[in-house]
Each structure stands twice: as C-alpha cells, then as structure tokens.
Amino acid sequence: MHILANYLTEFKNSNMEISVLVFGQITDITGKGSLKFTDIKSTGELYQLLLKTYPQLESIKYLMAVNKKIIHENTMLMDEDTIALLPPFSGG
Amino acid sequence: MGQSNTYRRYERQIVLKEFGTAAQEKLFHAKVLVVGAGGLGCPALQYLTAAGIGYIGIVDFDKVELSNLQRQVLFAVDDIGKPKAIVAAEKLKLFNPEIQFSVFEKKLGTANALDIIVGFDVVIDGTDNFATRYLMNDACVLLGKPLIYGAVLRFEGQVGVFNFPERDGTPGTNYRDLFPQPPDPATVPSCNEAGVLGILPGIIGTMQAAEAIKIITGIGRPLCNTIVSYNMLDNIYYECMVSPADNNDINFPKSKEAFESFNYEWFCGITQLPNEISTEEFDELLKKEKLNIIDVRETDELPVIHEFPCSRIPLSRFDESISAIGSKEKIVFICKSGKRSLSALKLLNEKYPDCRAYSLKGGLDEWKLKIHLKK
Incomplete structure (x- = not known):
C-alpha cells in the first residue's frame, strides 16, 4: 500500500502542469499570450527555462506573479499554478 | 449657478x-x-x-x-x-x-x-x-x-x-x-x-x-x-x-535635498552614461582646446603633474567642492588608475546632467606609460 502511494505521488509530480500568461512586449518574444509547462518546480527553474527557450528575454526586465501575487524571490510551484509575466510599460 | x-x-x-x-x-x-x-x-x-x-x-x-x-x-x-x-x-x-x-x-x-x-x-x-x-x-x-x-x-x-x-x-x-x-x-x-x-x-x-x-x-x-x-x-x-x-x-x-539633487534622466538611462576617454583622446583634446583638468587624487599623492595645468579636488572632499566646479571648458577628471576619476564624473553628472565632462581611462598610470613608450 505504501509503495503504491509513493508511486501515485511520483506519477502526479511528473504530470504537474503550470500555465504562463504573457503580457506586453514579452509576447513579441514568445509569439503567444499563454504557455504551458510541465514539471517546473519553482519560479527560478521557470525563469531559467524561459531564458533557454527565448534567449531574447535576457535583456528584458519583468515581474512574475504566481497566482496573482507578485513575487520578489524564488517561489515553489504547484500543479495548476498560473504565472504571469508582467513587463514595465511607460506609455501615456 | x-x-x-x-x-x-x-x-x-x-x-x-x-x-x-x-x-x-x-x-x-x-x-x-x-x-x-x-x-x-x-x-x-x-x-x-x-x-x-x-x-x-x-x-x-x-x-x-x-x-x-x-x-x-x-x-x-x-x-x-x-x-x-x-x-x-x-x-x-x-x-x-x-x-x-x-x-x-x-x-x-x-x-x-x-x-x-x-x-x-x-x-x-x-x-x-x-x-x-x-x-x-x-x-x-x-x-x-x-x-x-x-x-x-x-x-x-x-x-x-x-x-x-x-x-x-x-x-x-x-x-x-x-x-x-x-x-x-x-x-x-x-x-x-x-x-x-x-x-x-x-x-x-x-x-x-x-x-x-x-x-x-x-x-x-x-x-x-x-x-x-x-x-x-x-x-x-x-x-x-x-x-x-x-x-x-x-x-x-x-530627503527633500536628496530628491532635488537626484538625476532621474540619468538614473533611467536616458542621458548618456559617463564618458571615459582614452589617453590618445586625452592628448588630442589637450592639443585642440583649453581644458579644465581636475586631479581627484588626495593632496599628498605623487607624482605631481607638470605636463599640463590642472587643479586638485580630492574625491574624499568632492561633495563639498562640487558646486565650485563650473566651467565653460570641457572638464577632464584624472586620478592614478581612472577609477576615482570615474566616480567623480558620475557624481558630477548626477548633479549637472548637461555638463561636458570626461574621465581619463586608465588614469595617470596609463598616460605616463604611453608617454614613456613614445619616448
């Protein structure tokens, strides 16, 4: 029974999916307004993966919000979390 | 109404x-x-x-x-x-x-x-x-x-x-x-x-x-x-x-004072970052025009400069003397290695974003070395 529970946890973790909403000029780089990723455990890991997938992001400053809360430090992610990438705007 | x-x-x-x-x-x-x-x-x-x-x-x-x-x-x-x-x-x-x-x-x-x-x-x-x-x-x-x-x-x-x-x-x-x-x-x-x-x-x-x-x-x-x-x-x-x-x-x-002397254009990268000039560019400028050269080394530091006219405002006392630096000529800051002169330039730029000022890259060390090589 114990082994089965472990197996189920493993199985669930490997299918963890997060959604990423993209705003502003970052959509120019990603090409779309929403992205999906699996098996990303933290915002730090997401940041690195985004940078690897879209190297142009390196020069762009943006905020990350996890489930509508802007974060200032590395944050653990859970299944079905939504992360928003919010770049600064200056136009008026 | x-x-x-x-x-x-x-x-x-x-x-x-x-x-x-x-x-x-x-x-x-x-x-x-x-x-x-x-x-x-x-x-x-x-x-x-x-x-x-x-x-x-x-x-x-x-x-x-x-x-x-x-x-x-x-x-x-x-x-x-x-x-x-x-x-x-x-x-x-x-x-x-x-x-x-x-x-x-x-x-x-x-x-x-x-x-x-x-x-x-x-x-x-x-x-x-x-x-x-x-x-x-x-x-x-x-x-x-x-x-x-x-x-x-x-x-x-x-x-x-x-x-x-x-x-x-x-x-x-x-x-x-x-x-x-x-x-x-x-x-x-x-x-x-x-x-x-x-x-x-x-x-x-x-x-x-x-x-x-x-x-x-x-x-x-x-x-x-x-x-x-x-x-x-x-x-x-x-x-x-x-x-x-x-x-x-x-x-x-x-504070109010700090706010009033804060250079927001420079902070946001709109105005140019401090200008560094090479020893060659410095020599060119020396030949071409009258410069206001400011040595920001401490007063007891050697060597004393004889090769060109310059005034001395040590970086440690720069803040209190900054308002006295007003000049029609281009300002060039110099020091031993080019590091303190760059700090002086940044301070001046924060206060007076429109002034034409430069820092000698590599400092007197580099400049003396080049002179020596030429000879």
Whole structure:
C-alpha cells in the first residue's frame, strides 16, 4: 500500500502542469499570450527555462506573479499554478 | 449657478445610496493634480471635471500635435501648436465653470515637483516616460500623497494606486516595489515606436479618474497594493497583488535635498552614461582646446603633474567642492588608475546632467606609460 502511494505521488509530480500568461512586449518574444509547462518546480527553474527557450528575454526586465501575487524571490510551484509575466510599460 | 443648480448637475451620482451628498461634498473640496495632459490625462481630466472635483491642477510642457488627436480627445485641429495644459484648462472650464483650475505649463522636475505636488490631495500619473514616473513616485512617497499610476502600450494597459494604505491599515506600496531599478529604456518600446490604439489610454485614463474618486470619497476598494493588467484584444483584466520589495529603497532619495539633487534622466538611462576617454583622446583634446583638468587624487599623492595645468579636488572632499566646479571648458577628471576619476564624473553628472565632462581611462598610470613608450 505504501509503495503504491509513493508511486501515485511520483506519477502526479511528473504530470504537474503550470500555465504562463504573457503580457506586453514579452509576447513579441514568445509569439503567444499563454504557455504551458510541465514539471517546473519553482519560479527560478521557470525563469531559467524561459531564458533557454527565448534567449531574447535576457535583456528584458519583468515581474512574475504566481497566482496573482507578485513575487520578489524564488517561489515553489504547484500543479495548476498560473504565472504571469508582467513587463514595465511607460506609455501615456 | 445657484446651489440648487449645482446639486442638479450631480443628481445622478448623488442619488446613489453609497455616494450621496456627503461624497459629492468631498469631491467639491478635493484637489487633484494630473501630470501629463496626453492620452491618459485628457479622459481623466474630463471625468474629474464632470464629477465636480473642486480644484484641478494640470502639468504639461508640451504642445498639441496632429498625431495626438487620435487619443488626446480634449484637443481639436485648431489647437495644433498650442500648449496642452492651457488648451485643456480652457476647454474644461467650458464643460464645468464651477471648477477651479491651476495650470503648470512646465516640465515636472526635481526643482518644482515637491512644491507643486504638496498643494494637492491626489496625483494622477499621465506621463509617458520612466524618468518622470520615478520622479513622481518618489515625490509622492516623500510627501505622503496617493499616486494613481497608469501606463499603456499597443492594446494593453496597467493601472494601480501607489502609496495609499489598505482599509485594514496595511501600508501602500509604490513603483519601487515593482521595479526598484528602472528598466533599460532600449528594452521598453514607447507608444511613439510601438503604437497604441487611441481608445486604450481612454479606458486606462478613465480608470485612473475612477480610482481618484474612490480614494477621495472613500467608496469601494481602491487599487492599493494592486496592479491591474488589461489586454483589450483578449478581454483580459488581470489583478495582481503587490507586496513590498526588500530592495525598494535602493537609490531612493530619502530627503527633500536628496530628491532635488537626484538625476532621474540619468538614473533611467536616458542621458548618456559617463564618458571615459582614452589617453590618445586625452592628448588630442589637450592639443585642440583649453581644458579644465581636475586631479581627484588626495593632496599628498605623487607624482605631481607638470605636463599640463590642472587643479586638485580630492574625491574624499568632492561633495563639498562640487558646486565650485563650473566651467565653460570641457572638464577632464584624472586620478592614478581612472577609477576615482570615474566616480567623480558620475557624481558630477548626477548633479549637472548637461555638463561636458570626461574621465581619463586608465588614469595617470596609463598616460605616463604611453608617454614613456613614445619616448
């Protein structure tokens, strides 16, 4: 029974999916307004993966919000979390 | 207009049970400053005027252009070439003669911002660049004034309320909790380059006016500690909570004096970064023109320079002597290795962004070495 529970946890973790909403000029780089990723455990890991997938992001400053809360430090992610990438705007 | 007419004018909002005469009275006594009479400022000003805000200040140094008319809805073809702040106040007076206007036909800067903002209860940011946004943010934090932020690009916009506490007393965050350090301007497209659909600042500017009315009257939940991102094409209205950033006070000018000497253009990367010149360029300049060369080494440091005329202001005493450095000639800072001279240049640039000053790269060490090699 114990082994089965472990197996189920493993199985669930490997299918963890997060959604990423993209705003502003970052959509120019990603090409779309929403992205999906699996098996990303933290915002730090997401940041690195985004940078690897879209190297142009390196020069762009943006905020990350996890489930509508802007974060200032590395944050653990859970299944079905939504992360928003919010770049600064200056136009008026 | 008599008092009964005054109330008739606002009866549709006075009749709202959450609003009533009490809220209307608060609007009559409120003073709102709108900085920037552009895409965001125009609709905000129109609704604030219509709502009966007693006293409205308008800051704008710019003149109306044809390409403004697509979104700056207070202006007409006849206004092209005229100052925005003055035209806006004239039009708004026609809409509602009961409102008092104060026109500031000038650029908001460190020298005037505190004096202007202190006379108002709420400030609306309708500017179009990071330097003025950080400047207003810091001025409002120093003076304890709520600031209603709004920004647009293409089909998207952001709105938020800074420096205003939540109902439960949680202190208000500000722009430096979002971005303690400004972004490189090269990475953020402006509306001039990237465009903006005219109606977008109309929506965002109107939301800013709504926030001002909520703050003044105390109705509803203002967007404090919140940033709304709005995407018009996909109908996304995305509200995010903002919490204080640990490093929100990096470079924050903590006093009136520090604010007044803070160079926001330089901070936001708009003016050029300090100029370093090579030993060759320095020799060229020496031949070509009269220079004001300043040695920033300590007074007892050797060697003494005989090769060219120079004055000595040690970096350790630079702050107290900085105001004495005024010159028509180009200024060149020198030191042993080029490091302290660069610091001196940065300090001077912060204080006097327009001065023509340089730092000798590699310092006297490098320069002496090159001279030696030539011989």
